[in-house]
Amino acid sequence: MLSYILRRLLLMIPTLFGIMLITFTITQFVPGVPVERMIANLESGGAQGGEVARSTTTVYRGNKGLDQDRLDEIKKLYGFDKPAHIRFVTMMKNYLLLDFGDSYYHHRSVTSLVISKLPVSMSLGFWSFIIVYGVCIPLGIKKAVRDGSRFDFISSTIILVGYAIPGFVLAILLIVLFGGGSFWNIFPLRGLVSDNFSQLSLLHQIMDYLWHMALPITSMAVSSLAVMTMLTKNCFLEEIRKQYVVTARAKGLSENQVLYGHIFRNGIIPLITGFPGAFIMSFFTGSLLIETIFSLDGMGLLAYESILNRDYPVVLGTLFLFTILGLIARLLSDLSYVVIDPRITFDNTTG
Numbered sequence: 001m002l003s004y005i006l007r008r009l010l011l012m013i014p015t016l017f018g019i020m021l022i023t024f025t026i027t028q029f030v031p032g033v034p035v036e037r038m039i040a041n042l043e044s045g046g047a048q049g050g051e052v053a054r055s056t057t058t059v060y061r062g063n064k065g066l067d068q069d070r071l072d073e074i075k076k077l078y079g080f081d082k083p084a085h086i087r088f089v090t091m092m093k094n095y096l097l098l099d100f101g102d103s104y105y106h107h108r109s110v111t112s113l114v115i116s117k118l119p120v121s122m123s124l125g126f127w128s129f130i131i132v133y134g135v136c137i138p139l140g141i142k143k144a145v146r147d148g149s150r151f152d153f154i155s156s157t158i159i160l161v162g163y164a165i166p167g168f169v170l171a172i173l174l175i176v177l178f179g180g181g182s183f184w185n186i187f188p189l190r191g192l193v194s195d196n197f198s199q200l201s202l203l204h205q206i207m208d209y210l211w212h213m214a215l216p217i218t219s220m221a222v223s224s225l226a227v228m229t230m231l232t233k234n235c236f237l238e239e240i241r242k243q244y245v246v247t248a249r250a251k252g253l254s255e256n257q258v259l260y261g262h263i264f265r266n267g268i269i270p271l272i273t274g275f276p277g278a279f280i281m282s283f284f285t286g287s288l289l290i291e292t293i294f295s296l297d298g299m300g301l302l303a304y305e306s307i308l309n310r311d312y313p314v315v316l317g318t319l320f321l322f323t324i325l326g327l328i329a330r331l332l333s334d335l336s337y338v339v340i341d342p343r344i345t346f347d348n349t350t351g
Contacts, residue, residue: 001338005331012327017092019323020316024088027312034078034104034310078104091316100317105309110317113302118283120291120298123192123213125282128221132228133278137271140232144267145259147237156230163226168289171219175293179215187215190295216294220287228271236267265340272336277329284322 075081082090094101100110143152165173178186188194194208239245240263248258288300299318306314 001335005335008331008334012324012331015327016320016323020092020095020320021088023316023319024084024091027310027315028084030310034080034312095317095320100320101313103306103311103314105305105311105314110313113314114299114318114321117297117299117302119192120296121300122283123209124216124220124287124290124296124298125284127213127217128224129278129282131217131221132224133275136225136228137232137268140229141236141259141264141267143229143233144236144240145255147233159226159229162222165222167219167223167287168293170222171215171290171293174215174219188212189215192296216290216296219290219293232267232271235270236263239263239267269337269340272340273333276332276336277326280325280329280332281322284325 072081079087079090091101098111102109103113106113139155143155146152162170174187175189177183179189188211192209192212193205194200194212197205197208200208245258245263248262249255253261284299287298288304290296291298291300302314303318305311306318
């Protein structure tokens with residue numbers, strides 16, 4: 001086991017390096033790099049530019065554009081005065097020290113920027129994860145046990161209808177019904193908490209937070225319910241039809257003993273594969289459309305703005321962080337197999 005973990009950790013290094021190298025290379029050929037965007041903004045007399053506008057005394061000279069000294073100054077400010085391979089090596093050295101630099105667009109450190117967006121993403125992702133796994137596993141098991149029954153047919157119809165409705169369409173529908181649209185004004189449509197949140201008691205703060213999260217979480221979770229429910233049902237249904245279940249019943253065991261003493265451990269194994277990854281990444285989940293509809297400023301909106309504005313420190317910094325988390329999550333998923341089923345081993349020896 002220890003040697004397997006060590007090999008996987010060593011394999012993470014070239015995987016991470018390769019992902020970052022490919023992404024960095026692609027950014028070099030994308031039109032509208034930060035230098036070009038800043039030059040266009042300065043030439044048009046725009047008010048944007050933040051630190052660049054303040055740190056350069058650029059004067060637009062009509063058809064002559066910007067003088068070469070100012071162009072060099074802007075390139076140096078963004079680090080584009082160095083060859084691409086040197087910039088990549090420098091970037092990776094800084095990333096390994098968890099120094100992700102400053103955002104070109106927001107003029108803040110990438111770390112503080114991500115931290116400021118996490119409350120929204122953690123709220124959406126974590127509660128969606130809890131709802132999906134908390135509902136789908138019991139529901140899928142019950143559907144497998146009662147396969148072909150009226151309950152199975154009705155529940156399958158409901159969850160498949162929910163799956164067919166896109167999350168943003170459901171969000172708009174919920175706003176129309178419960179968010180002050182054409183029917184009832186029950187739930188708020190902006191922010192994680194109310195403006196007077198700090199003045200509320202602890203119980204009322206919890207209720208206020210859940211009150212704000214009800215509609216966006218519902219919009220995100222419904223579409224995931226069908227996939228996980230049907231996966232759970234199929235996994236357990238396959239186990240129910242195996243010979244060892246018939247043998248267990250023949251020995252006089254009750255249905256609950258057969259289900260939770262024999263079937264459950266084998267049926268739950270395929271579901272474990274995505275559990276650690278889904279749990280870890282749920283804290284960083286972002287949905288641009290859901291955040292926009294409900295006026296939530298989270299990772300989804302940050303990712304969209306970063307790509308649109310060619311904010312490479314944010315794009316590459318968050319990619320580095322999430323790639324590491326994803327690789328660790330995959331390793332934990334593999335290790336969880338052994339916890340659930342001791343028969344599984346990573347030993348290469350045979351015999």
